[in-house]
Amino acid sequence: MESKRLGGQTIxxxxxPKIISNSSIVGQKESQGPLxxxxxxxxxxxxxxxxxxxxxxxxxxxxxxERAIEGANKKNxxxxxxxxxxxxxxxxxxxxxxxxxxIPFFGLFGACSTMTESISLGAIxxxxxxxxxxxxxxxxxxxTAERQFRYPLEQGTQMAPTGQWTVTGAGAVVVSNEGNxxxxxxxxxxxxxxxxxxxxxxxxxxxxxxxxxxxKAHFEDTGRNPQDYDLIVTxxxxxxxxxxxxxxxxxxxxxxxxRYIDCGCEIYGEEQDVQSGGSGCGCSAVVFSxxxxxxxxxxxxxxxxxxxxxxxxxxxSTQQGESIPGIMHLVVIEKGEG
Amino acid sequence: MDAIKQNKDREYQKYVSAKMPKTNILRNCTSxxxxxxxICVIGQIILNIGRNYYNLDQNSAATFTxxxxxxxxxxxxxxxxxxxxxxxxxxxxIVPITGFSNSIVSPAMEFKREGFVLGIGAKMFTVAGPVLVxxxxxxxxxxxIYYFFVR
Numbered sequence: 001m002e003s004k005r006l007g008g009q010t011i012x013x014x015x016x017p018k019i020i021s022n023s024s025i026v027g028q029k030e031s032q033g034p035l036x037x038x039x040x041x042x043x044x045x046x047x048x049x050x051x052x053x054x055x056x057x058x059x060x061x062x063x064x065x066e067r068a069i070e071g072a073n074k075k076n077x078x079x080x081x082x083x084x085x086x087x088x089x090x091x092x093x094x095x096x097x098x099x100x101x102x103i104p105f106f107g108l109f110g111a112c113s114t115m116t117e118s119i120s121l122g123a124i125x126x127x128x129x130x131x132x133x134x135x136x137x138x139x140x141x142x143x144t145a146e147r148q149f150r151y152p153l154e155q156g157t158q159m160a161p162t163g164q165w166t167v168t169g170a171g172a173v174v175v176s177n178e179g180n181x182x183x184x185x186x187x188x189x190x191x192x193x194x195x196x197x198x199x200x201x202x203x204x205x206x207x208x209x210x211x212x213x214x215x216k217a218h219f220e221d222t223g224r225n226p227q228d229y230d231l232i233v234t235x236x237x238x239x240x241x242x243x244x245x246x247x248x249x250x251x252x253x254x255x256x257x258x259r260y261i262d263c264g265c266e267i268y269g270e271e272q273d274v275q276s277g278g279s280g281c282g283c284s285a286v287v288f289s290x291x292x293x294x295x296x297x298x299x300x301x302x303x304x305x306x307x308x309x310x311x312x313x314x315x316x317s318t319q320q321g322e323s324i325p326g327i328m329h330l331v332v333i334e335k336g337e338g
Numbered sequence: 339m340d341a342i343k344q345n346k347d348r349e350y351q352k353y354v355s356a357k358m359p360k361t362n363i364l365r366n367c368t369s370x371x372x373x374x375x376x377i378c379v380i381g382q383i384i385l386n387i388g389r390n391y392y393n394l395d396q397n398s399a400a401t402f403t404x405x406x407x408x409x410x411x412x413x414x415x416x417x418x419x420x421x422x423x424x425x426x427x428x429x430x431x432i433v434p435i436t437g438f439s440n441s442i443v444s445p446a447m448e449f450k451r452e453g454f455v456l457g458i459g460a461k462m463f464t465v466a467g468p469v470l471v472x473x474x475x476x477x478x479x480x481x482x483i484y485y486f487f488v489r
Contacts, residue, residue: 052451152448154415155465156424156431156440158366161359196347197354205354240359247357276359 004127007221009214010188017126019119019333020133020179021071023064024290026282027142027168033268038290039169040067046143046168053143054092060170061086061097061139064289068135068172072179079103079174080131083118085110086139086281087166088148093139103135112236113190113310114138115171115285116329122175123184123331132177139170140280149200149315160201164238164279167267171285173293182296186222186332190214192312194325200318204241204264204276207309210326211237212248214307218330219254226256230301233292234328235284235308236264238276263287284308296335304333366428373427377434381407404435411439416447441465 004011025041036042041063043056050056061084069079082101084094085108098105110117115138122134143153145166151157159165175184193210211234219225226232237245242262249256263284264277288306295301312325384406388399414420420440424431431437442462449461463470 147448151465152444154418154421154440154444154447156421156427156437158425158428161361195350197351202354202358205358209350240357244354244357 006186007217009191009217010186010221011124012186013123013127013184015127015129015177016183016185016334017123017175017177018179018181018183019173019293020176020181021068022171022173022289022293023067023071024171024286025060025064025169026286026290029142029165029272030167030169030267030278030286033266033272035267035287035291038294039286040064040290043168046141053141053147054088057086057088057093057139057141057144057170058096058100060141060168061093061137061172062100064139064170064172065097065101065135065137068137068174072133072174072176074133074174076101076103079133079135081106081122081125081134082137083108083121083134084137085114085118087111087145093144094137097137101135110308110327110329111310111312112140112279112281112283113308113327113329114281115235115288116306116308116331117310119173119175119184119331120187120189120329122173123187126175126177127184129177134175135172136175137170137172138281138285140166140168140282140285142166142168142280145280159275161275162199162202162204162238162240163275164203164236164264164277165268165272165274166280167236167278167283167286169280169282169286171282171289173289182293182333182335184331185334186218186330188214188218188221188330190217190328190330192325192327194323196323198318198321198323200313200324202240203236203279203311203324204238205244206313206324207311207326207328208237208241208244208248211241211245211307211309211328212252214328214330215245215249215256215305216252216254218305226254226259229259229303229305231292232256232260232305233284233288233307234260234262235310236277236279237262237309238264238279240276241309266291281308292333296333299335302335306331306333369426370428370430372430373423374430374434377407377431377436380410381434407435408439411436412443415440415443420444438466438469441469 026039031042082103082105086093118136122136125131197206267278268274307330309328385403388394388402449457
């Protein structure tokens with residue numbers, strides 16, 4: 001059998017599965033950011049008429065999934081697999097959404113790396129011929145994340161300069177073996193990397209080494225270099241984490257600065273009082289499905305190296321003094337037919 | 339191998355703390371002083387009202403002030419204003435008794451969806467609980483020291 005592996009961490013998808021539709025939803029704050037116009041749905045407020053933030057997040061994920069399926073001109077029964085995850089304990093949002101959708105489901109926890117994790121797995125399923133269509137989605141909500149990981153919303157606290165604001169948003173894509181749309185050509189799966197950062201207000205620094213190692217592994221495995229990409233994207237490192245990533249990759253001999261964006265830096269404006277930037281599963285999900293895929297479809301970008309970064313901490317691990325492990329998964333997205 | 343990893347970790351942590359954006363201590367201290375000071379001025383006004391209009395003695399006026407300030411902290415938390423004050427004031431709005439009130443009312447509001455027993459009842463003191471435990475605990479220790487050595 002012909003090997004589809006490249007080097008240690010990368011695989012090549014010979015059948016080039018396509019992303020045939022996408023959908024994104026955001027809250028008010030995200031819609032007021034620089035990318036506001038690109039998102040499909042903007043919620044009128046953070047609760048959206050539901051009884052709890054958790055129910056709102058479930059509805060957000062359900063809504064983007066249904067829109068993505070509709071946009072692909074499919075029915076729920078045409079989708080063979082649903083890959084999703086979120087930040088809440090026991091991935092409540094994804095489980096409850098899967099209950100509604102009734103599609104065979106793999107629940108994922110990759111923290112904020114869930115978007116590219118789910119796309120990786122969906123694309124492998126489709127490329128291998130085990131699925132015709134796979135739905136890949138994730139969500140996060142500022143209010144649900146805040147109450148689980150930090151403080152009650154109404155408590156008067158200050159954010160650290162390296163702190164990040166959890167994005168209220170959800171994104172979904174349908175990966176398919178036929179149809180039109182950008183293709184997924186390579187997948188580089190990240191390893192868990194931990195350099196001993198314990199500060200929960202400094203996730204960018206905790207995740208930056210994971211981003212650096214996965215990007216480096218990708219270049220080594222494929223023999224490519226930064227110039228082969230129109231855009232290199234990381235998930236939610238924020239301004240400080242982005243700076244560290246550029247600096248560390250420079251030391252490794254890769255100059256990415258001119259073609260590199262971080263979703264956490266793009267989604268909010270400097271004036272929006274979010275310190276280092278955005279974070280959360282929804283951060284890379286909405287920037288990818290709302291902004292980057294549209295730019296590829298419009299032809300402004302041809303080949304994108306898309307990564308989502310995750311900080312794999314729990315409230316228990318931080319209270320017990322453990323450091324914060326990080327991870328990043330990469331997918332290569334190319335425009336057009338292959 | 340472990341030593342090499344430890345070294346690498348330490349080097350990275352040093353590199354991070356050298357590059358990290360710093361908090362503006364002068365600005366934060368100034369706004370904490372102003373916000374905290376303003377809260378105390380309001381407290382003093384209430385104390386004076388208690389003494390002059392209701393003819394309370396010093397002790398009763400202090401209790402009266404505490405009750406009113408806790409009430410104001412709770413009301414402002416409920417109206418969604420206190421978290422904005424806290425964003426500016428920092429320690430200036432946490433240390434006065436209004437901050438204590440905020441730290442009890444905000445989890446009570448947040449967790450009411452989990453019900454009266456497991457939500458409000460269990461979570462109300464998640465923030466203030468440790469303060470009470472160690473505040474009362476240390477007063478007991480100081481009390482013992484006073485009883486055996488000073489008295």
